[in-house]
Amino acid sequence: MSDTIPPRDRHWYRRGELVLAGVVLALGAFVIAGTADVTAAASTLGLGPRFFPIIVGSAMLLIGVFYAIDVLRGGRGDPEQSEDVDSETPADLRSVLLVSVIFLAFAFTLDFLGWIIAGALLFFGLSVTLGARQPLRAGLIAVVLSVATYLAFVKGLGVTLPGGLLAGVI
Amino acid sequence: MESLSLLLDGFATALTPVNLLYALVGVTLGTLVGVLPGIGPAMTVALLLPITFNVPPASAFIMFAGIYYGGMYGGSTTSILLNTPGESSSMITALEGNKMAKRGRAAQALATAAIGSFVAGTIATGLLVVAAPLVVDFAISFGPEDYFALAILAFTAVSSVLSTSAVRGLASLGFGLVIGLIGIDQQTGQARLTLGVPQLLDGIDVVIVAVGLFAVGEVLYVASRLRHSSPDVVPVGRAFLGRSDWARSWRPWLRGTALGFPFGALPGGGAEIPTFLSYSVEKRLARGEASEEFGKGAIEGVAGPEAANNASAAGTLVPLLTLGLPTSATAAILLAAFQQYGLQPGPQLFDHNPALVWGMIASLFVGNAMLLVLNLPLAPLWARVLHIPRPYLYAGIVLFAALGVYALNASAVDLVVLFVLGLLGYAMRRFGLPVAPAVIGLILGPMAEIQLRRALAIGAGDVSVLVRSPVAATLLVLSALVLLLPVLRRFRNRPAPAAD
Numbered sequence: 001m002s003d004t005i006p007p008r009d010r011h012w013y014r015r016g017e018l019v020l021a022g023v024v025l026a027l028g029a030f031v032i033a034g035t036a037d038v039t040a041a042a043s044t045l046g047l048g049p050r051f052f053p054i055i056v057g058s059a060m061l062l063i064g065v066f067y068a069i070d071v072l073r074g075g076r077g078d079p080e081q082s083e084d085v086d087s088e089t090p091a092d093l094r095s096v097l098l099v100s101v102i103f104l105a106f107a108f109t110l111d112f113l114g115w116i117i118a119g120a121l122l123f124f125g126l127s128v129t130l131g132a133r134q135p136l137r138a139g140l141i142a143v144v145l146s147v148a149t150y151l152a153f154v155k156g157l158g159v160t161l162p163g164g165l166l167a168g169v170i
Numbered sequence: 171m172e173s174l175s176l177l178l179d180g181f182a183t184a185l186t187p188v189n190l191l192y193a194l195v196g197v198t199l200g201t202l203v204g205v206l207p208g209i210g211p212a213m214t215v216a217l218l219l220p221i222t223f224n225v226p227p228a229s230a231f232i233m234f235a236g237i238y239y240g241g242m243y244g245g246s247t248t249s250i251l252l253n254t255p256g257e258s259s260s261m262i263t264a265l266e267g268n269k270m271a272k273r274g275r276a277a278q279a280l281a282t283a284a285i286g287s288f289v290a291g292t293i294a295t296g297l298l299v300v301a302a303p304l305v306v307d308f309a310i311s312f313g314p315e316d317y318f319a320l321a322i323l324a325f326t327a328v329s330s331v332l333s334t335s336a337v338r339g340l341a342s343l344g345f346g347l348v349i350g351l352i353g354i355d356q357q358t359g360q361a362r363l364t365l366g367v368p369q370l371l372d373g374i375d376v377v378i379v380a381v382g383l384f385a386v387g388e389v390l391y392v393a394s395r396l397r398h399s400s401p402d403v404v405p406v407g408r409a410f411l412g413r414s415d416w417a418r419s420w421r422p423w424l425r426g427t428a429l430g431f432p433f434g435a436l437p438g439g440g441a442e443i444p445t446f447l448s449y450s451v452e453k454r455l456a457r458g459e460a461s462e463e464f465g466k467g468a469i470e471g472v473a474g475p476e477a478a479n480n481a482s483a484a485g486t487l488v489p490l491l492t493l494g495l496p497t498s499a500t501a502a503i504l505l506a507a508f509q510q511y512g513l514q515p516g517p518q519l520f521d522h523n524p525a526l527v528w529g530m531i532a533s534l535f536v537g538n539a540m541l542l543v544l545n546l547p548l549a550p551l552w553a554r555v556l557h558i559p560r561p562y563l564y565a566g567i568v569l570f571a572a573l574g575v576y577a578l579n580a581s582a583v584d585l586v587v588l589f590v591l592g593l594l595g596y597a598m599r600r601f602g603l604p605v606a607p608a609v610i611g612l613i614l615g616p617m618a619e620i621q622l623r624r625a626l627a628i629g630a631g632d633v634s635v636l637v638r639s640p641v642a643a644t645l646l647v648l649s650a651l652v653l654l655l656p657v658l659r660r661f662r663n664r665p666a667p668a669a670d
Contacts, residue, residue, distance in 0.1 A: 031363065128561070159577045
């Protein structure tokens with residue numbers, strides 16, 4: 001277990017876990033505070049809409065405390081194993097950031113650019129970020145995929161996808 | 171024998187040309203996503219939910235069942251042929267299967283996995299036919315307090331069994347419960363935790379949560395640690411078994427089935443425990459040549475766990491169909507699919523929709539036969555799928571994830587929510603929080619709340635109503651035991667404090 005993470009990563013890792021425990025605590029507080037203004041008519045039979053959130057929120061606070069204690073006492077979760085994941089290497093946060101930026105850019109421009117252009121850019125950007133070595137090939141696959149999905153899902157299955165800039169063309 | 175005639179009616183539903191086609195699409199798609207790393211049956215069914223809204227429910231569930239079973243078959247191909255360790259449920263198969271493949275016995279490993287899956291799947295589906303009506307008869311008298319207790323048992327079991335650390339499993343469960351709270355309270359119409367965002371009044375769609383946690387979370391995680399070498403796949407021809415391999419395989423298949431089915435039906439049982447148990451049983455029973463081969467590629471070590479894996483899938487369907495209780499992430503998504511069609515799995519489902527339920531069960535037999543045909547001669551084709559360059563694979567996964575989520579409401583807001591959930595999925599993977607409890611909490615949480623409030627309304631506020639029925643009391647005691655188990659275990663292993 002302990003040998004899956006290089007030593008210099010460890011300090012950072014523990015801090016990350018504490019942040020996650022903090023998120024659990026914050027969510028618990030949020031659930032309790034966030035439902036404070038939720039009231040039901042006094043005539044409601046049985047329990048109102050706050051009852052269950054209070055249970056969940058309190059449980060989250062309790063879990064968050066135990067989680068933090070566990071981390072501080074040296075407990076650690078095992079990072080998930082997966083076929084394409086090399087758990088020996090330190091985390092490459094630059095790629096994570098790039099993937100995030102590309103995806104958010106896609107989300108914000110989709111309605112304007114349309115599925116075909118935005119989708120092709122999304123695929124192209126992600127595949128290059130993830131290590132595709134031939135940009136030309138990646139671009140070609142990106143265009144073919146986004147056009148094919150547009151035709152198949154919009155014309156074939158009746159799914160609504162934005163036409164955007166190409167709305168009149170296809 | 172009533173269920174036998176119902177099953178025959180089910181075959182009449184499943185064997186119509188249209189439904190055969192849906193079954194074929196399902197098993198093919200299921201095998202494909204099972205073979206491909208990075209996606210699984212849970213996410214595939216979630217992505218298909220918005221698209222299948224216009225498909226008749228019986229056909230949709232025949233396809234979903236095909237995806238579920240197909241995913242089990244496909245996963246074994248990956249773990250045998252790919253030289254990298256994979257997910258926990260197929261890791262056991264990889265132990266011997268991958269070593270067999272390296273010794274030039276890939277065809278036999280794939281064949282014993284496929285035929286074993288067929289045998290186990292068929293027997294276990296037969297057991298499902300027998301067990302389901304019995305559970306329905308028992309559960310027909312369940313009150314709200316019993317259903318609440320069942321949900322609690324599912325919560326605690328899935329949290330503490332699926333994770334090496336119960337507190338991390340519970341944290342994951344909590345994330346799901348909180349997401350499930352968002353939106354309008356079904357009983358009083360009050361908005362909860364919506365932060366004033368009108369799009370959140372209907373709650374966050376299950377599809378977005380599942381796709382965010384599974385697909386986007388996985389891609390972000392892979393991006394942080396991608397293996398930059400190209401996938402190392404063992405070449406393989408048509409899968410087949412020699413005479414001696416048959417002789418060595420059939421007993422492990424049956425033992426694996428016997429272990430897999432009951433564990434699949436238990437809350438928190440899943441596929442991991444029975445595959446592991448089956449492996450250790452086969453290892454202990456091995457004599458002579460087999461005993462020497464263990465650790466170097468013994469066929470028994472593939473045959474048993476693979477059978478257990480598939481039998482557990484059928485076992486999972488027992489509580490799902492008869493009680494509406496999901497015991498795995500995929501089952502939870504299937505439950506959400508039922509809800510999309512306005513159906514509530516449980517004893518009533520068998521009464522009100524016999525054609526749907528029995529059609530789906532019959533299609534499991536059909537799908538299993540299809541999978542055998544698909545997997546024996548076509549093994550080289552599936553092996554080729556494994557060569558897809560990873561940058562394209564993961565870029566494609568994101569593209570389809572975005573497509574499926576956008577198709578829900580044609581809303582870019584959903585894509586941002588998807589990304590936030592993807593970040594949560596990334597953090598959970600990185601810090602060892604299992605994802606399944608979150609999905610089960612999300613889907614079962616609102617139901618647990620309704621049953622709890624119903625029970626307490628009947629009891630007029632008296633909390634003891636929750637333990638008045640013996641069934642509910644037993645289930646709650648079991649839940650407490652499941653939670654305390656890891657604590658007790660740690661107490662016994664005291665002499666080994668954390669070394670780092």
